[in-house]
Amino acid sequence: PLAKLEAQIVKTNVKCAGGSTGSIDLTTTGGTAPYSYYWTSPGWGNSLPNSEDITDLDEGQYKVVITDANLCKSTYFTNVYEPKPLQVIAYETSPVSTIGGNDGRAQGWASGGRGSYYYSWSGPNSYSKLSKYANGLYADIYTLKVTDDNGCFETDTVLISEPTLK
Numbered sequence: 001p002l003a004k005l006e007a008q009i010v011k012t013n014v015k016c017a018g019g020s021t022g023s024i025d026l027t028t029t030g031g032t033a034p035y036s037y038y039w040t041s042p043g044w045g046n047s048l049p050n051s052e053d054i055t056d057l058d059e060g061q062y063k064v065v066i067t068d069a070n071l072c073k074s075t076y077f078t079n080v081y082e083p084k085p086l087q088v089i090a091y092e093t094s095p096v097s098t099i100g101g102n103d104g105r106a107q108g109w110a111s112g113g114r115g116s117y118y119y120s121w122s123g124p125n126s127y128s129k130l131s132k133y134a135n136g137l138y139a140d141i142y143t144l145k146v147t148d149d150n151g152c153f154e155t156d157t158v159l160i161s162e163p164t165l166k
Contacts, residue, residue, distance in 0.1 A: 005031030115149025
């Protein structure tokens with residue numbers, strides 16, 4: 001008797017929200033080779049390749065029907081997921097206290113993405129700091145870049161203000 005037609009599924013989820021980096025890797029055993037593959041997904045219609053493995057996938061549910069040389073069939077479903085969108089906010093926590101001073105401060109906030117957050121501030125006069133907090137700021141615009149464990153990143157800017165002449 002022939003071994004049952006089966007597949008092992010190894011999937012890779014999407015790295016960054018809105019991306020197309022997911023993949024599904026099948027290992028087919030049993031039945032009688034050669035095998036044919038028919039993939040479908042609600043978001044893709046019939047445009048997926050008819051190959052054992054598929055790549056460049058969006059988040060969604062995927063179905064494959066595997067048919068062997070004797071027309072025996074096995075059907076498998078798997079879901080590819082993506083992280084929540086990475087959101088970044090940079091905000092002023094303290095304006096510059098005197099005209100031309102450099103005691104302004106800002107802070108960053110992040111949510112979504114995957115894992116830990118890595119904060120990187122940049123601004124005028126080669127300002128650079130790797131922290132959730134930025135200090136010693138002149139009145140100007142500063143950029144915060146936040147990167148997650150998957151290498152996904154988002155940026156936001158903040159205007160550091162100073163008093164005006166009366």
